Amino acid sequence: MKIANCTLILPVTIVLALLAACSSVGPATVARDRVDYGNSIGDSWKEQTLLNIVRLRYGDVPTFLEVTQVVAGYQLQGTIGGSFSAGNASGSVVGPFAAQGSALASGTYTDRPTIIYAPLTGVDFIKHLMTPVPPSDVLFLLQAGYSAALVMPVILDSINGLKNASLRLNRPADPKFQRVVEIVYQAQLAGAIQIRIERGKEGGETSLIAFGTRGNAETDAQAREIRQLLGLKPDVQELKVFYGGYSGKNDEIDMQTRSMLQILLEFAAAVRVPEADVAERRASAGMTDAAAADSIGPSLNIGVSDAAPKDAYVAIHYGRRWFWIPDTDIRSKNVFAALMLLFSISETGVKGSAPVVTVPASP
DSSP, rough: OOEEOOOOOOHHHHHHHHHHHOSSSSHHHHHHHHHHHHHHHHHHHHHHHHHHHHHHHHHOOOOOOEEEEEEEEEEEEEEEEEEEEEEEEETEEEEEEEEEEEEEEHHHHHHHHEEEEEEHHHHHIIIISBBBHHHHHHHHHHHHHHHHHHHHHHHHHEETEOOOOBBTTTBBBOHHHHHHHHHHHHHHHTTTEEEEEEOTTOOOOOEEEEEETTTTTHHHHHHHHHHHTTTTTOOOEEEEESSSSSOTTTTEEEEEEOOOHHHHHHHHTTTOOOOHHHHTTTSOOOOHHHHHHHOOOOOOOOEEEOOOOSSEEEEETTTEEEEEEEOOOOHHHHHHHHHHHHHHHHHSOOOOOOOOOOOOOOO
């Protein structure tokens, strides 16, 4: 828990104006603080994600600290006092008439935010990072308009036995897997993918996908080709989608998806580190240049230097180096944004209860 105090002594005129004109401080802070807190949390989230990718590249343990609650407390207090006396006598001495008085005004404005952090450990860590992404999430991303050329190479390890490339294993992709990705992407552009989620009586969900459109020769040809590549019956129209290895059945699609930890490891293998760090065994060798050239999957262009970068979308300092994504690399920024989205939708576990915070209210 982090608590910061800010106390400001205000001039008399400002105190009088505030006490006369303002009945509440809180509403005026919403427009400013909501954006400021959102930007700060978002930037720190990006930095944490990039830091963990780099940590994995150096054989370090990833750590996640979630911001679970932000309580912003404001207080405005003002005090006005005075005294006055008049007369022409002081004891036994009679003098001229005299008057004297004094006035005092003071004010205090306090901004005291309380930010609650929760480390991701135990069951939450396993559920959030080590549980494979559900195939339904893959379909939802495709339906939402995210490119199949981005979603499928990042999330899938295989589909109906066709292997995806693995940067950390230096494994090239099956050419048939690459062709499936191309066809699904083309079907996206043509609006030739239909996705449905059915709920059973017992509460379970079944994902279904259909390819092709009636009367369109091009999309129908693509649908026939993808059925052939995946070993499906040529006349099947709607296919159920399951998680797991290839079952051999010709009327379903089996997706072996990756967990978020596996996805981070894949991106970590693509991080370019100084050769000296690899030679000194500070970092793993990562992917080879040949694997990098043959890879069709989205990758991140992560720069490294000894000095802080000047124009970075996100930058972190780890060990003796700075690592960053250039702000001018829109492709890497899109890939990184998709990775952040995956973190949001992959919360398959039940998070632990957040701490209960009691904020005292001033009368």
